[in-house]
Amino acid sequence: MSSEVADSADAVAVAPAADAGFLQRHGTRIEYILIPGAALSAALVVFGVFVALFGKNPLDLYFYMYYGAFGTWFSWQNTLTRAAPLILTALCTALPAQLGMVIIGGEGALLIGALSATSMALAMASAMPWAPPLAVQIAMAAAGMVGGGLWILLAGALRQYRGVNETISSLLLVYIALAILNHLVEGPMRDPASLNKPSTREIGAANMIGSIPGTEVHWGLVFGLIAAILSYILIYHTTFGFAARVAGGNIRAARIVGLSVGKLILTICFLAGSCAGLAGMVEVAAVQGRTNANLAAGYGFTGILVAFLARQNPLAIIPVAILLGGISASGGLLQRRLDLPDASVLVLQGIIFMFVLASDAMYGRIGFLKGKS
Amino acid sequence: MADGSIGLWTVPLAVFGGAIRVSTPFLFVSLGECITERSGRINLGLEGTLVMGAMSAYGISYLSGSPWLGVLAAGIAGALLGALHAGICSLPRVNDVAVGIALMLFGTGLAFYLGKPLIEPTAPRLPAIDFGWWSDIPQVRAALRINVLFLIGVMLAPVLYWAFRSTRWGLVIRTAGESADAARAMGHSVLLIRLRATMVGGFLAGIGGSFLSLFYPGSWNEGLSSGQGITAVALVIFARWDPMLCLWASLAFGGAAALGPALQSVGVTSGYHLFNAAPYFLTLAIMIITCSPKRTLTGAPAELSITR
Numbered sequence: 001m002s003s004e005v006a007d008s009a010d011a012v013a014v015a016p017a018a019d020a021g022f023l024q025r026h027g028t029r030i031e032y033i034l035i036p037g038a039a040l041s042a043a044l045v046v047f048g049v050f051v052a053l054f055g056k057n058p059l060d061l062y063f064y065m066y067y068g069a070f071g072t073w074f075s076w077q078n079t080l081t082r083a084a085p086l087i088l089t090a091l092c093t094a095l096p097a098q099l100g101m102v103i104i105g106g107e108g109a110l111l112i113g114a115l116s117a118t119s120m121a122l123a124m125a126s127a128m129p130w131a132p133p134l135a136v137q138i139a140m141a142a143a144g145m146v147g148g149g150l151w152i153l154l155a156g157a158l159r160q161y162r163g164v165n166e167t168i169s170s171l172l173l174v175y176i177a178l179a180i181l182n183h184l185v186e187g188p189m190r191d192p193a194s195l196n197k198p199s200t201r202e203i204g205a206a207n208m209i210g211s212i213p214g215t216e217v218h219w220g221l222v223f224g225l226i227a228a229i230l231s232y233i234l235i236y237h238t239t240f241g242f243a244a245r246v247a248g249g250n251i252r253a254a255r256i257v258g259l260s261v262g263k264l265i266l267t268i269c270f271l272a273g274s275c276a277g278l279a280g281m282v283e284v285a286a287v288q289g290r291t292n293a294n295l296a297a298g299y300g301f302t303g304i305l306v307a308f309l310a311r312q313n314p315l316a317i318i319p320v321a322i323l324l325g326g327i328s329a330s331g332g333l334l335q336r337r338l339d340l341p342d343a344s345v346l347v348l349q350g351i352i353f354m355f356v357l358a359s360d361a362m363y364g365r366i367g368f369l370k371g372k373s
Numbered sequence: 374m375a376d377g378s379i380g381l382w383t384v385p386l387a388v389f390g391g392a393i394r395v396s397t398p399f400l401f402v403s404l405g406e407c408i409t410e411r412s413g414r415i416n417l418g419l420e421g422t423l424v425m426g427a428m429s430a431y432g433i434s435y436l437s438g439s440p441w442l443g444v445l446a447a448g449i450a451g452a453l454l455g456a457l458h459a460g461i462c463s464l465p466r467v468n469d470v471a472v473g474i475a476l477m478l479f480g481t482g483l484a485f486y487l488g489k490p491l492i493e494p495t496a497p498r499l500p501a502i503d504f505g506w507w508s509d510i511p512q513v514r515a516a517l518r519i520n521v522l523f524l525i526g527v528m529l530a531p532v533l534y535w536a537f538r539s540t541r542w543g544l545v546i547r548t549a550g551e552s553a554d555a556a557r558a559m560g561h562s563v564l565l566i567r568l569r570a571t572m573v574g575g576f577l578a579g580i581g582g583s584f585l586s587l588f589y590p591g592s593w594n595e596g597l598s599s600g601q602g603i604t605a606v607a608l609v610i611f612a613r614w615d616p617m618l619c620l621w622a623s624l625a626f627g628g629a630a631a632l633g634p635a636l637q638s639v640g641v642t643s644g645y646h647l648f649n650a651a652p653y654f655l656t657l658a659i660m661i662i663t664c665s666p667k668r669t670l671t672g673a674p675a676e677l678s679i680t681r
Contacts, residue, residue: 102470163666164657167417167470168607172653175600179650187643304474343485350421350479354461357472361464 023368031363032316036309039359040323043352050347056338068333069326080217081287083318083325085110087224088279089303090310090317091231092152095272096166097312098235099265100248105155105170106276107300108177109148113277114284115181116147118291119189121203121284136207141223141281148277149270151177156269160262178296185292199292209285220282224321227275231314234271244268276300298346302328305353324349383512384635390516391631392624393523394589398423398598400526400623401581402605404533405574407616409455410609411537412570413550413563413676416458417473419578420602421480422451426582428488431593435496443496444522444583451579452572454480459568469678477602491593499587520588522580526620529577533616546570550674578602600653607656611663613672629655 023030048058069079092106120143124136155173158164184200191201209219235241247254247261254261283295306324310316331345402419409416416422426447434443458476462469502524505517537543549556549566556563585601586593608626612618633648664670 102468102474104474158661161666162661163664164660165610165664167474168603168610169657169660171603172600172607172657175653176650176657178599179646179653182646183644186646301478305478308471341486341489343482343489346478346482347486348482350475350482353475353478354457354472357467357475358461358464360466360468363466 027366031366032311034366035359035362036311036356038362039355040309040352043348043355046351046355047348050351051338051340051344056340060338061334061340064333064337065327065330068330075326075329077216078329079322079326080215080221081325082328083321084218084220084224085279085283085299086303086306086321086325087228087317088220088275088282089300090306090321091227091303091314092148092272092276092300093304093307094310094312094314094317095231095235095268095275096152096156096265097307098241098244098248099268100251101156101159101265101269102167103152103155103170103269103272104167104304105152105173105300106279106303107296107298108170108174109151109273109276110280110283110300111174111177111181111295112151113144113148113274113280114291114295115184115280116277117141117144117281117284118200118203119143121207122189122201125204125207133206136203137209137285140203140207140285141278144277144281144284145274146277148280149272149274152273152276153266153270156265160265174300181291181295182293189291191290194292197292197294199290202290203284205289207285208289209282218282218286220279220286223278223282225318227278228314228318231271231275235314240264240267276303279303302349305349305356308353309356381639383639386512386516387635387638388628388631390512391635392628393516393519394627395630396623396627397520397523397526397584397588398581398601399605399608399626400523400530400620401584402578402602403608403612403619403623404526404529404616405451405577405581406606406609407533407574407612407614407619408546408577409567409571409574410677411550411614411674412546412567413553413674414459414462414469414567414571415473415606415677416455416476416571416574417470417603417606418454418458418476418480419473419574419606420598420600421477421484422454422575422578423480423582423585423602424484424598425454425480426451426579427586427597428484428491428582428593429579430583431496431586432488432491434498434587435491435494438497440497440499440587443587444499444580447579447583448576449579451575451577451582453575454579455572455575456568458575459564459571462571463564463568485595488593488595492595495592496587498591499584501588520584522584522588526623530616530620537616547674550676553676578605581605604652604656607660610670611656611659613670614674615672626652626655 048061051061052058068075070076089106089110092109093103096103117140120140121136124131124139151173155166155170158169159166186198189200190198211218243259244264247259247264251261279299284291288294302324306317306320310320327348328345331342334340334344335342402423406416406419429450430443430447433446434440454476458472461467461472499520499522501518501520504519505514508514537547545561545566548559549563553563556566585597604626608622609619612622629651632651633645636648637645
């Protein structure tokens with residue numbers, strides 16, 4: 001409140017009512033925390049009522065959700081392991097959103113990234129078996145990022161050059177990516193030893209990226225944190241990011257001031273896709289060890305929710321991803337202790353998503369945060 | 374030919390039969406979405422509505438013993454999801470595309486949640502009319518076993534075409550889609566028109582879902598719909614918001630979707646998954662060919678957010 005002294009001179013000069021208090025001066029910032037928080041709480045209450053209809057105690061539900069997500073060191077590690085791919089797939093939606101594009105194909109880019117990374121590892125294993133694991137890992141990450149990047153670049157290019165709606169094309173590309181993955185895994189790339197669950201050959205234990213020392217959480221979390229911070233700097237502290245936000249705000253104004261909107265769209269889409277592709281690489285190199293249909297676990301779709309809940313802000317994605325990672329981590333416990341179906345996490349995600357979108361109507365309308373004018 | 378071995382003719386015949394069988398969900402979802410989009414709003418959540426419709430139809434058919442009651446329940450479930458979509462969208466500054474994505478998650482999640490106990494039991498299925506009685510060839514008879522819902526859908530398309538052109542009701546919907554201000558000036562509530570249009574759209578999409586669980590493939594499981602809903606939404610764009618073109622496009626998509634199983638039945642098993650993805654490739658290809666960055670699509674409702 002120290003700046004009030006400086007403000008007071010102006011306040012007297014303009015009008016007595018312009019003497020804004022703390023709440024009013026930081027109104028927009030508080031709104032960004034308060035409104036999604038309220039939406040989240042409302043969603044939890046509605047979900048509690050929903051499970052109460054099936055004869056479960058909502059208080060048990062909240063307890064097990066907390067316990068399964070953040071109650072123990074074990075559950076924290078489970079939560080963080082799930083948050084890692086969520087941060088990366090959320091960036092796949094949040095980066096194009098700066099340009100006003102709604103990309104929902106993160107799942108597809110994740111699958112293509114996983115396939116590219118696995119192919120790279122298998123190719124290096126046969127072509128240059130002497131390569132050190134670090135080189136293989138770097139090559140895998142690069143392959144995953146390029147593969148996923150090109151996949152979303154395709155949606156961006158279709159929008160730019162053909163006017164195809166990017167929301168629908170990116171979702172169609174998810175199904176196409178899944179078909180390609182199933183085709184390769186059951187056909188040309190199948191490991192003959194994988195009988196029940198068709199898979200590719202393993203990338204080898206030496207090439208796995210392992211855990212952060214002292215934890216069971218893999219290095220993918222660090223990749224996610226770095227990607228989110230870099231995205232934040234790119235969007236809010238570079239000329240490129242400024243240009244992107246101008247184009248997202250008003251595309252005609254951006255064209256008039258001479259920004260090449262096409263280049264912005266293509267670059268951002270490639271970066272967005274490479275984040276999701278990296279998530280695919282991480283899932284292969286840290287969790288699965290090979291590519292198979294297990295990879296289509298819905299991280300891409302939950303990532304969309306994370307991005308919207310974080311209001312497309314790359315830094316806000318980190319805590320939101322941890323929160324939603326926690327919700328999905330608690331799913332197993334809810335299944336065992338409360339006998340809830342595994343789909344209850346999906347229902348909760350759907351309810352949260354709807355409340356978050358509906359809460360968009362609240363911004364700028366909370367009385368005590370508005371200055372009296 | 375009388376010996377029943379029709380060789381490679383199996384493939385086009387199966388594609389033809391598939392066009393009739395597989396196209397029904399596409400047809401209902403696209404007609405429903407056509408009504409919603411004509412009123413100026415897009416509901417991307419019909420994928421979730423389709424799955425929810427499939428689950429409710431199966432559940433009610435199992436509990437009541439009447440598949441037609443199941444179809445009705447699916448329609449009602451779809452209309453309720455439509456009302457939810459329209460309700461959230463009627464709040465200021467809410468993006469209808471994003472609400473659609475949310476409903477896609479919610480509808481599928483709710484259907485999986487409530488449908489968990491329905492995976493085991495068998496529910497009574499919808500009857501089919503045998504149009505192939507004149508033929509001795511089993512494949513022909515199989516292709517011509519046609520479900521009543523398909524016939525209803527085929528009749529619905531020209532009715533909607535006529536209704537959009539020459540009824541008061543059609544004019545009001547089109548006005549809301551072309552210019553919300555004009556509709557308001559005429560004394561209509563745009564939000565109410567869109568609410569009704571989205572509910573009718575959801576009703577039809579729910580019925581499309583009931584076809585999946587009660588006729589073909591004719592069971593309830595979590596992998597029942599893989600993107601048919603979203604393909605049908607894309608199909609409306611390609612059909613230029615014209616119900617008759619929706620009918621032809623649905624038939625083409627049904628045929629494309631039947632290609633994979635048809636080829637598998639004659640022993641072409643490699644690339645099975647790729648052939649199964651044929652409708653998605655087809656949708657994407659058609660969108661690439663028909664869209665243009667230079668102009669908005671002809672026939673597009675001017676209020677629609679995705680074409681602006």
